[in-house]
Amino acid sequence: MKKENTTDVNVETAEVAETVEANEAAQTEAVQAEVVERVDESAALKAQAEEWQQKLLRLQADFDNFRRRTRMEKEESAKYAALPVVSKLLPALDNLERAIAASKQSQDFDVLAKGVEMTARLLLEALQQEGLQAMQTVGETFNPELHQAVMQIDSDEHRDGEVVEELQRGYLLKDKVIRPAMVKVNKG
Numbered sequence: 001m002k003k004e005n006t007t008d009v010n011v012e013t014a015e016v017a018e019t020v021e022a023n024e025a026a027q028t029e030a031v032q033a034e035v036v037e038r039v040d041e042s043a044a045l046k047a048q049a050e051e052w053q054q055k056l057l058r059l060q061a062d063f064d065n066f067r068r069r070t071r072m073e074k075e076e077s078a079k080y081a082a083l084p085v086v087s088k089l090l091p092a093l094d095n096l097e098r099a100i101a102a103s104k105q106s107q108d109f110d111v112l113a114k115g116v117e118m119t120a121r122l123l124l125e126a127l128q129q130e131g132l133q134a135m136q137t138v139g140e141t142f143n144p145e146l147h148q149a150v151m152q153i154d155s156d157e158h159r160d161g162e163v164v165e166e167l168q169r170g171y172l173l174k175d176k177v178i179r180p181a182m183v184k185v186n187k188g
Helices: 002-079 085-104 109-129
Strands: 132-133 149-153 164-167 171-173 174-177 181-186
Touching: 002 164, 085 109, 109 132
Parallel strands: 149 181
Antiparallel strands: 132 171, 164 181, 171 174
């Protein structure tokens, strides 16, 4: 009987060994399948990351080009910003040159004075079209934001702080003071 028990044990051991081998083979296949799946996922993620990196590089290059183009346009705009004003001032310059030429030929200073007056009028019109305004100062109350007091007088004819005389005209460009008026003020 001992022999039968040994045979049964050997058969059982063989069956267990076969079952263990089958389980190990199944586990090995499952692990291999999982490894292959993860490698595939990793490759897909790597491909997606490379695609995003390429998109990022193109976007960065586009942004750099946009920034460079914007800077160049800004420089170009600043370079020729005075073009409209200069174009409006050219007729006044032409008139000034004609007045000088005419006064040299005729030695008539009345003609020169008329030419200069016409030129001044053209200049003022061109500058007014761009928003230049001459300040009204005489009779106004002194304002340090608009006026620069260079002299003071003591007079009973004017109220205290009143601008009595304009020594140099002041100008506004739209609403901004570009040159304060030089004035004489009553300190009375």
